Amino acid sequence: MDSDRYIMKIDINAFDPDVTFDCGQCFRWDKIDEGIWKGIALGRSLEVKKDGDWLCISGAEKAMEPKLRKYFDLDRDYKPVLEALSADPVLKKAIKFAPGIRILRQEPWETLCSFIISQNNNIPRIKGIVSRLCENFGDKIGENEYSFPEASRLAPLNEEDLAPLRSGFRARYILDAARRVVSGEIDFDALTYIPLADARKILMKIKGVGPKVADCVLLFGCGRLDAFPIDVWVKRVLARFYPDGFPEEFAKYGGIAQQFLFHYARCCPDSGF
DNA sequence: AGCCAGGACAAGT
DNA sequence: ACTTGTCATGGC
Numbered sequence: 373m374d375s376d377r378y379i380m381k382i383d384i385n386a387f388d389p390d391v392t393f394d395c396g397q398c399f400r401w402d403k404i405d406e407g408i409w410k411g412i413a414l415g416r417s418l419e420v421k422k423d424g425d426w427l428c429i430s431g432a433e434k435a436m437e438p439k440l441r442k443y444f445d446l447d448r449d450y451k452p453v454l455e456a457l458s459a460d461p462v463l464k465k466a467i468k469f470a471p472g473i474r475i476l477r478q479e480p481w482e483t484l485c486s487f488i489i490s491q492n493n494n495i496p497r498i499k500g501i502v503s504r505l506c507e508n509f510g511d512k513i514g515e516n517e518y519s520f521p522e523a524s525r526l527a528p529l530n531e532e533d534l535a536p537l538r539s540g541f542r543a544r545y546i547l548d549a550a551r552r553v554v555s556g557e558i559d560f561d562a563l564t565y566i567p568l569a570d571a572r573k574i575l576m577k578i579k580g581v582g583p584k585v586a587d588c589v590l591l592f593g594c595g596r597l598d599a600f601p602i603d604v605w606v607k608r609v610l611a612r613f614y615p616d617g618f619p620e621e622f623a624k625y626g627g628i629a630q631q632f633l634f635h636y637a638r639c640c641p642d643s644g645f
Numbered sequence: 646a647g648c649c650a651g652g653a654c655a656a657g658t
Numbered sequence: 659a660c661t662t663g664t665c666a667t668g669g670c
Contacts, residue, residue, distance in 0.1 A: 396651055490651055491650090492667095494669060496650095496669060497650080497667070498651085538666080540668095541653095541665045581652095582653045602651095603650095606651080
């Protein structure tokens with residue numbers, strides 16, 4: 373166990389697990405104790421604990437560090453970004469409320485599948501469906517832990533096979549997405565660098581993928597920080613605070629801004645929502 | 646009990 | 659191009 377336990381240095385007051393894992397961008401992380409989070413990512417069962425300006429991670433060997441740094445977005449300097457966004461009074465409050473939010477770079481297929489499941493659904497139930505998806509079709513990687521099933525594992529299935537998930541009308545969407553990924557129609561690498569509008573268009577050919585889900589995939593799965601998912605909460609924020617549109621000057625990091633606003637509106641008692 | 650959920654779709658203006 | 663009813667399930 374010692375061989376797969378190590379620590380990584382992070383910026384002081386930067387990455388905050390409590391908000392990063394609990395701000396609605398991921399569905400496979402759970403708080404198991406004060407300051408300790410357990411989650412499954414990159415095919416591993418991980419445990420994360422912040423200790424000052426160090427992040428302690430167990431469950432992965434040292435060679436995994438580059439991938440983990442990318443997953444947790446630890447090598448991006450958020451300071452100048454958040455300072456720039458703070459020029460806006462609403463964003464300033466949102467960032468002050470939870471400055472340690474970081475945009476995870478999750479696995480694209482898992483992100484696509486998870487956010488298809490998320491539509492017209494609440495976060496606790498999304499987590500339940502994703503959990504059942506992994507238990508039923510993922511690989512056993514621990515005592516009671518399962519990896520996220522590959523698209524190729526789901527593509528041959530039919531709707532009845534997915535009945536145990538109790539995902540409702542979303543089952544056929546999951547299958548359509550899996551098949552398009554397996555066929556090569558969806559190329560996640562290309563989605564990271566082609567024009568944003570083109571990337572959205574490609575994703576939206578999948579049944580059950582509209583503008584919101586497409587933007588979530590591009591932001592959380594492809595690292596497109598200019599993607600700006602608009603859900604019911606963000607819609608409320610925009611209507612109240614930005615009736616003339618979201619400031620164009622922030623578009624480059626709109627995804628980051630969006631995530632702070634989403635969490636602020638949902639979780640801050642003083643946000644007015 | 647009833648409203649709502651990190652929406653999308655199809656049918657209707 | 660914009661609006662509306664519907665979709666399956668269950669959290670609160």
